[in-house]
Amino acid sequence: MTAIESLHTHTTLSDGKLSHRELFELAESLGISVLAYTDHDAVPSPTTVAELETFRGRKTKWVIGTEVTAGLPKELVPETCVMHIIGLFLDPTNEALIKHCHLAQQARIKRMNEMVSKLQKLGFKITAEDCLQMSGGESVGRPHIVQALQKYPENNLIVEKIRLEMADEASRNPAIQERYAHMMQKGERNYPYVLFLSPDAFREGYAEHEYMPDLDQAVALIRGAGGVAVIAHYFTVRSKMPLEIFEKLLAEKRIDGAEVVYGIREYGTDREKALAKERADLREILQRHGGLALGGSDAHTKEDLEFYIANDWFSGETAGFTESxxxxxxxxxxxSSL
Known part of the structure; x- marks a missing residue:
């Protein structure tokens, strides 16, 4: 079997459903060779690191990382876009990194309150306490808000009402029709984000990040903690950061690389061919400049990781990533335990 790796996963420390131990044991049972913990703006506590140390010598190896929420590089200002930078082989006791995580967590709570207020105006039943309960008080994000909405069955009626409104407008607006069709192809799990929880959502329920380093600051933070920094799931920023800019960043050593294994849920939709070409283009640029080509499952749940492994035509591309x-x-x- 190919030595599949996943250098992008989430635990209950941010918006994942599994603890560090549960994720490790699942990865081991699935035959994953290397597992990186990359929670949003968070690193494992000393207690969790001590637990990870007990896994040394096991077949599956672990790596401490993070996923820093960042803004665009300065040359693209005043354009705005949230991007994610994966950091791997980080010192979780690094003071600057811990300070960033603290500031980010505080900003996330404020942002959550803003989104809860907007959702209440749309008619949803939801409270800040619901969201914090779902997150465990750590790194609260949009998935926790979705979980909080699902707590109340009556919210399903509002989601369906907004979906029907979008369907009606899609019949008259080609741009909305494209987004609506893609949402329907990806299924119900994607509805809240397209309908009201993203920057370009059909209805306004989203709030911007108040605290966010730019790309160069995020990379400096990761490198300062001893890690390597790569751009996560490029397709989420491609509309604001062309490949030419990515290549410039790489040539200037302002980033170490990018994920080339990402977006598995886009396969089977109308964006499949575009994603395949994008991943090939990234590989070519990375090879030209000696950049790191990495990636993984971006798993948040048991089902995500199982789906990733089941599609070994995709996950198999990760063999040798850590060695590179x-x-x-x-x-x-x-x-790490490597």
Whole structure:
């Protein structure tokens, strides 16, 4: 079997459903060779790191990482867009990184309150307490808000009402028709984000991040903690950051690389061909500049990781990713079990 890796996963520390131990044991049962913990603006606590240390010597290896929420590079200002930077082989005790995580968590709570207020105006039953309960008080994000909405069955009627309104407008607006068709192809799990929980959602329920380093600041933060920094799931920023800009960042050593294994849920939709070409283009640019080509499952649930492994035509591309880091970059293996 191919030595499949997943250098992008989430736990209950941010918006995942599994603890560090549960995710590790699942990864081991599925035959994953390397598992990176990359929670949103968060790193494992000393207690969790001590628990991870007990997994040394096991067949599956772990890596400490994070996923930093960042803004665009300065040359693209005044354009705005939220992007995510994966950091791997990080020192979880680094003071600057811990400070960033604290500031980000506080900003996330304020942002959550703004989104809850907007959703209440749309008629949804939801409270800030519901969202915090879903998150466990850590790194609260949109998935927790969706879970809080699902707590009340009456909210399903409002979701369906907004979906029907979007369907009606889609019949007259080609741009909305494209987004609506894609939403329907991806299924119900995607409805809240397209309908009201994204920057370009059909109805206004989204709130921007108040605290957010730009790309260069995020990379400096990761490198300062001893890690390597790569752009996550490029398709989420491609409309604001063309490949030419990505190549410029890479040539100037302002980023270490990018994920090339991402977006598995886009396959089977009308965006499948575009994503396949995009991933191939990224690989070509990375090869040209000696950049790191990485990626993983972006798993938030048991089902996500199982789906990733089941589609080994996709996940199999990750074989050797970690070794490529060791061959081309200086990283401290102390922050892993490798």
């Amino acid at each position: 880091i060791f061959l081309t970059r200086q990283v401290n293996k102390q922050f």
